[in-house]
């Protein structure tokens with residue numbers, strides 16, 4: 532499968548990194564400017580399209596219309612267009628490329644580089660053989676889930692932005708740990724162990740216990756965890772955190788409305 536990246540920024544690099552160990556893959560990219568990258572650079576959009584089976588639209592939402600206007604002039608027969616662009620619908624892409632063009636819309640996160648992304652998938656022809664190939668590929672790069680397009684805004688707030696929100700939570704722990712007077716990198720190592728240990732505890736028990744039960748199992752009556760969780764409940768920290776997810780979802784909806 533020949534992959535052509537239109538734009539080679541953070542996300543395209545992560546996808547490339549996740550895909551490059553797969554057998555039978557070839558890669559090339561086109562961007563505003565040539566960079567020192569380990570894959571061929573195409574001087575024109577036309578040459579990238581000619582060299583690719585799958586075209587990844589890896590540009591910012593505000594740059595998408597210009598890219599689609601250029602793509603429209605290329606021979607896209609038998610090509611698969613894959614768009615991870617936040618807030619831009621399949622209908623928006625079809626408006627430029629036509630309804631006959633196979634368009635796959637996905638929402639991955641940067642963990643795709645480590646083959647650990649949770650990726651939403653939809654397509655204008657989800658059962659097309661080429662669309663199924665993309666779905667299967669995404670399954671190798673983490674967990675892929677087929678989702679109605681109307682669910683993409685919520686999905687983006689949880690799984691697209693999720694890594695940043697979880698890190699922001701860990702940062703609160705780190706700031707609290709400044710009292711220990713330990714070097715910063717050691718604090719990071721300790722927090723990494725904490726999060727890996729927690730993930731492992733979740734992973735090992737997730738089939739048999741709900742998250743609520745897992746919390747209960749590590750909460751002794753009258754102990755420190757219970758005191759903290761009581762504050763969590765009475766101060767409605769959960770509701771505040773839900774506000775973070777709602778804000779992200781609202782932004783995704785706004786982006787969809789502004790030309791989505």
Ligand SMILES: NC(=O)c1ccc[n+]([C@@H]2O[C@H](COP(=O)([O-])OP(=O)(O)OC[C@H]3O[C@@H](n4cnc5c(N)ncnc54)[C@H](OP(=O)(O)O)[C@@H]3O)[C@@H](O)[C@H]2O)c1
Pocket residue numbers: 537538539540541542543561562563564565588589590591592594597598615616617638639640641691
């Ligand atoms: N980053 C994430 O975690 C993430 C997660 C899910 C979805 N997404 C989506 O993925 C898309 C890309 O995000 P990103 O973080 O990778 O952005 P980025 O790092 O800013 O990269 C954008 C790339 O687009 C290229 N570009 C911009 N205008 C262009 C043009 N007219 N012609 C050719 N190339 C052009 C840039 O090239 P130059 O460097 O040469 O200007 C750059 O390589 C966004 O739409 C975002 O919504 C990102």
